[in-house]
Amino acid sequence: MNILERYHAMDYGPAPEARNEADAWLAARDFSKALFLGGDWKAAAGGKTFDTSDPSSGKLLAKVSDAGAADI
Structure with a gap:
């Protein structure tokens, strides 16, 4: 059985x-x-965060640090 056949048989x-x-x-x-x-x-030097959400529901998952040039 090749890969394509296995894929279709899953x-x-x-x-x-x-x-x-x-x-x-x-x-x-x-x-x-x-x-x-x-x-x-x-935390990011500027203190900024951004929201990340579940694309299937739009539900907020977390607020994540938003890094900038000052963080490098």
């Missing part, structure tokens, strides 16, 4: 992971201080 179904696990993991973290610079986690 079974599809719901993902075994529960979404609530990923949501709980995201909620437990502060991504506003999520720049790893110089060996440390820190």
Whole structure:
């Protein structure tokens, strides 16, 4: 069986992971201080963040540090 035949023979179904696990993991973290610079986690120098959302629902997932030139 070649790769294309295997691809067409695959079974599809719901993902075994529960979404609530990923949501709980995201909620437990502060991504506003999520720049790893110089060996440390820190917020962007300008203090700016941006929203990142779930494209399927539009639900806010996290506010993420928005790095700029001062962070380099």
